[in-house]
Amino acid sequence: xxxxxxxxxxxxxxxxxxxxxxxxxxxxxxxxxxxxxxxxxxxxxxxxxxxxxxxxxxxxxxxxxxxxxxxxxxxxxxxxxxxxxxxxxxxxxxxxxxxxxxxxxxxxxxxxxxxxxxxxxxxxxxxxxxxxxxxxxxxxxxxxxxxxxxxxxxxxxxxxxxxxxxxxxxxxxxxxxxxxxxxxxxxxxxxxxxxxxxxxxxxxxxxxxxxxxxxxxxxxxxxxxxxxxxxxxxxxxxxxxxxxxxxxxxxxxxxxxxxxxxxxxxxxxxxxxxxxxxxxxxxxxxxxxxxxxxxxxxxxxxxxxxxxxxxxxxxxxxxxxxxxxxxxxxxxx
Numbered sequence: 001x002x003x004x005x006x007x008x009x010x011x012x013x014x015x016x017x018x019x020x021x022x023x024x025x026x027x028x029x030x031x032x033x034x035x036x037x038x039x040x041x042x043x044x045x046x047x048x049x050x051x052x053x054x055x056x057x058x059x060x061x062x063x064x065x066x067x068x069x070x071x072x073x074x075x076x077x078x079x080x081x082x083x084x085x086x087x088x089x090x091x092x093x094x095x096x097x098x099x100x101x102x103x104x105x106x107x108x109x110x111x112x113x114x115x116x117x118x119x120x121x122x123x124x125x126x127x128x129x130x131x132x133x134x135x136x137x138x139x140x141x142x143x144x145x146x147x148x149x150x151x152x153x154x155x156x157x158x159x160x161x162x163x164x165x166x167x168x169x170x171x172x173x174x175x176x177x178x179x180x181x182x183x184x185x186x187x188x189x190x191x192x193x194x195x196x197x198x199x200x201x202x203x204x205x206x207x208x209x210x211x212x213x214x215x216x217x218x219x220x221x222x223x224x225x226x227x228x229x230x231x232x233x234x235x236x237x238x239x240x241x242x243x244x245x246x247x248x249x250x251x252x253x254x255x256x257x258x259x260x261x262x263x264x265x266x267x268x269x270x271x272x273x274x275x276x277x278x279x280x281x282x283x284x285x286x287x288x289x290x291x292x293x294x295x296x297x298x299x300x301x302x303x304x305x306x307x308x309x310x311x312x313x314x315x316x317x318x319x320x321x322x323x324x325x326x327x328x329x330x331x332x333x
Contacts, residue, residue: 010201060129
């Protein structure tokens with residue numbers, strides 16, 4: 001067992017601590033992140049959303065984020081909520097390092113966790129992250145840009161134009177470019193992440209070497225790290241967690257309607273009256289009445305037209321009679 005503990009590589013030690021620490025503190029960080037977004041205190045860029053989530057998850061990024069955003073001009077977003085969120089993450093990460101570190105020291109390294117282990121591991125890891133993560137960000141960005149330009153040059157080679165006539169089809173070209181530069185960028189990112197994790201592992205191993213070895217047997221150590229997770233006053237712990245959840249929930253619902261847009265407040269919709277219920281019998285009776293009225297109006301118009309034609313015929317006959325009388329008077333000697 002002692003040889004196995006001594007043979008733990010820095011990568012295994014770093015992953016054994018960082019991975020549980022990330023998932024221990026992330027749910028609490030996400031609660032504050034959602035609350036800050038509801039308050040409208042932060043606006044994130046969509047294309048850097050995954051990068052922001054990775055930086056928020058990691059407990060070693062609190063000092064690296066200002067360097068990345070200001071020194072490397074990689075803006076994750078705008079608003080006072082972003083630095084506030086990372087400041088809130090400091091006590092959460094210290095607590096998570098303490099919980100996970102004590103368990104890891106007892107279970108895997110058989111070392112007595114020193115006092116202030118969470119704070120010690122946090123500031124050492126955060127300082128290492130402040131130096132390493134900006135280098136990782138710059139290296140991966142540079143390699144990705146170079147790989148993209150190189151892949152585009154490769155698919156535009158003149159030999160491919162001769163093979164395919166007018167060049168590669170659009171779908172195949174996009175797939176080849178993505179496969180080329182995505183593979184290179186992924187390999188570089190994974191290699192640098194392993195180097196960063198091993199760096200944290202060396203820091204944890206150095207802290208463990210200065211700690212006192214645990215003298216109890218394995219069963220006693222199991223009992224100790226189990227009892228570490230049981231609070232001394234369980235009722236008080238449950239009340240505090242429940243009260244904090246209720247307060248945060250009320251605060252979320254109190255600020256959410258203020259920052260949520262309401263289209264009906266700026267754009268008033270026209271009043272729409274409800275359509276009356278369709279009644280077939282009433283509609284038929286109404287149509288019959290309209291038909292009867294139109295028939296009567298048509299008969300009246302025909303009568304008026306007939307009377308007008310009759311008056312016109314009488315006028316023509318009178319005029320013809322006058323002309324005949326005048327012509328007969330002219331014929332008499």
